[in-house]
């Protein structure tokens with residue numbers, strides 16, 4: 522891919538990061554900036570490179586679909602959908618407010634462009650699998666993407682779909698695990714680490730690609746490869762940093778769910794603007 526296209530995607534990711542920080546500051550109650558920032562580059566590549574979607578026709582039958590199974594990270598998709606043109610950017614100032622179409626977790630009945638309601642962890646991959654089977658049965662070429670957290674995959678329901686998807690040969694399904702090594706109460710490694718996780722998915726019949734989830738060139742090439750694989754679903758293991766892009770949020774799990782002070786907000790915006798200047 523041409524370098525200029527990668528740069529465009531990096532600029533968009535920077536814009537989305539600023540929106541996430543803005544939402545964290547202005548939302549009614551604490552949003553989840555750390556989890557949203559860790560999958561910002563992935564979500565940017567999906568909406569602005571890979572996915573065949575049309576904001577004018579959010580319900581188009583043969584569209585690609587995204588299930589944000591780690592639904593608490595929804596500020597990232599709210600920003601991406603607004604930037605894409607599904608709804609006015611001003612809506613982003615209403616997150617978590619009573620009556621807003623942008624609630625604390627994604628609601629497919631409220632928000633244009635949201636393909637699946639989520640927030641109760643562990644359910645998204647089953648929904649994505651159902652969509653994949655439906656689309657394949659229709660003879661559609663549409664792809665289904667599902668973003669899961671590395672803590673989330675401790676949920677038993679996830680593994681029913683990990684087992685079922687290869688048996689159903691859904692090569693239109695790509696699971697992306699946001700491996701930021703933290704969950705809400707601490708480090709995944711300390712709480713319930715899954716030993717040999719990559720090999721586990723491979724042994725259960727998935728193509729597995731491991732990438733740096735903040736390297737745009739690696740993300741787009743993994744997404745291209747996933748689309749090209751035949752006969753099996755793909756899992757992209759993306760190594761990420763919780764809070765990526767804001768120095769004091771990176772690796773600090775306090776930012777799993779927290780409101781920045783005015784000073785912290787200004788610092789975050791300053792840092793992201795500086796990053797933009799050298800992109």
Ligand SMILES: Cc1ncc(C[n+]2csc(CCOP(=O)(O)OP(=O)(O)O)c2C)c(N)n1
Nearest residue numbers: 556593640641642670671672673703704705
């Ligand atoms: C079924 C269920 N149990 C508990 C929660 C509360 N909860 C919200 S986020 C979170 C941690 C998720 O960690 P991870 O999947 O690693 O996502 P990250 O925030 O690191 O991106 C938990 C336990 C929930 N949303 N759903």
Ligand SMILES: [Mg+2]
Nearest residue numbers: 671672703704
């Ligand atoms: Mg995590």
